[in-house]
Amino acid sequence: MRSARARMLSNVALSSALVASCAPAVERDPLEDPTISRSxxxxxxxxxCHAVGEGxxxxxxxxxxxxxxxxxxxWGGAIGTARGAVDECFGHFMRGDALDREPEADARLLRRLSELRSVRGALTDVVPFTVVTQTAPPVGGDRERGRALYGRACGYCHGAAHxxxxxxxxxxxxxxxxxxRSHPSASGYTLETLRHTFVHKARLGSFNGFAGTMPPFSREVLSDDELADIVAYLDPTLR
Ligand code: HEC
Ligand code: HEC
Known part of the structure; x- marks a missing residue:
């Protein structure tokens, strides 16, 4: 026979298990959490903007x-430490304060990145990142290929075209x-310069004179031909 005391203890254990199952069981992954930036x-x-692992x-x-x-x-050799690289993303793209002024976010991010060192096949080589500042107007381009590329490169932020x-x-x-709308033909904008704007913005993001928070696409991740396909898909005369 179980004593009253043993029954009581097991009830206590049961109710604390219930409390535990109502409390948030795991901390939200900081890489999936937009609120790590207080902006x-x-x-x-x-x-x-970043994957973990292949696929x-x-x-x-x-x-x-x-x-x-x-x-x-x-950042293609421009930044010397991983923390400096994260700080750039956190401050520039996510409009956060510098990481040393947000110690909690800093600690969570570095702990998470540290765990990811042990992902199978972890990519430890320096990743090339060629910034294209001199862009040429897009040549040619295939609308159908552009539709699929738009979804893979732009749509996860911009949503569906139009x-x-x-x-x-x-x-x-x-x-x-x-x-x-922001570049009306009344102000002398031609279709050609509008098409060129897409290329320019994709290459420079929110750097080199462009405002905003969009990231730049290096030539390693998106080729000039692929970008021309995307512009053909977005061509406003062909909707
Ligand atoms: C809006 C897109 C964007 C967001 C959001 C973003 N990053 Fe980045 N990140 C980039 C770009 C672009 C680069 C430069 C290319 C590169 O080197 O990966 C970069 C570079 C990095 C690098 C250097 C990688 C390398 O090998 O050069 C690290 C580490 C990094 N980011 C971590 C983070 C972390 C952690 C967060 C969240 C706090 C974050 N980034 C948010 C776009 C972004
Ligand atoms: C990580 C999210 C993200 C991705 C990926 C992205 N963009 Fe953007 N883009 C933005 C944001 C946010 C803005 C508005 C703020 C700004 O201008 O930076 C923007 C603005 C723009 C603008 C300026 C629009 C205007 O109002 O004049 C163009 C053009 C553009 N993006 C093209 C592209 C193309 C083309 C791609 C794909 C190759 C792409 N973007 C991928 C986030 C993104």
């Missing part, structure tokens, strides 16, 4: 995060209409 303008997660079908501007802590340089359905938020432009 109310931020809609990005680290995982918006992500998206064309992503940022390098894989597994193995990143073991690499010897970052409607923006599924886009990250209202500040993520609807393509190509918002671009046409």
């Amino acid at each position: 109310r303008f931020n809609a990005f997660r680290c995982a918006t 992500d079908a998206r064309i992503l501007p940022g390098a894989r995060l597994d193995g990143a802590l073991a690499r010897s340089s970052f 409607t923006g359905e599924g886009r990250l938020g209202v500040t993520t432009s609807i393509l190509p209409e918002d671009t046409e």
Whole structure:
């Protein structure tokens, strides 16, 4: 026969198990959490621009995060430490404060990146990142290929072309209409310069004179031919 005391103890154990199952069991993955940045303008997660491991079908501007802590340089050699690389993303794209002023986010991110060193096949080699500053207007381009490439490279932020359905938020432009609106032909913009703007923006993101928070696409992740296909798909005269 179990004593009253033993029964009581097992009830206590049961109720604390229930409490435990109601409490958040695991901490939210900081790479999937836009609120690690306190900026109310931020809609990005680290995982918006970076994959972990192989097999992500998206064309992503940022390098894989597994193995990143073991690499010897970052951002194509422009940044010397992994923490500096993360700080750039956190501050520039996610509009966070510098990581040393957000110690909690800093600690969570570095702990997570450290865990990812042990992902099987972790990518520890330096990842090349060629920034294209001199862009040429797109030549040719295949609309059908562009449709699929748009989905893989642009659609996970911008949503569907023309409607923006599924886009990250209202500040993520609807393509190509918002671009046409901000560059009206009345101000001397020709179709050719408009098409060139897509290439320019994709290559430079929110750097080199462009405002905003969009990331740049290096030539390693998106070739000039692929970009020309995307522009052919977005061509406002062909909707
Ligand atoms: C809007 C897109 C975007 C977001 C959001 C973003 N990054 Fe990045 N990240 C980039 C780009 C572009 C680069 C430069 C290309 C590269 O080196 O990967 C980069 C570079 C890096 C690198 C250096 C990789 C290397 O080998 O050069 C690390 C590490 C990194 N980011 C971590 C993070 C973390 C952690 C977060 C979330 C706090 C984050 N990033 C959020 C786009 C982004
Ligand atoms: C990581 C998210 C993200 C990805 C991926 C992305 N963009 Fe953007 N893009 C944005 C955001 C946010 C804005 C608005 C803020 C800004 O201008 O930076 C923007 C703005 C733009 C604009 C300016 C529109 C205007 O109002 O004039 C163009 C053009 C553009 N993107 C093209 C592209 C193309 C082409 C691709 C794919 C090759 C792409 N973007 C991929 C986030 C993204």
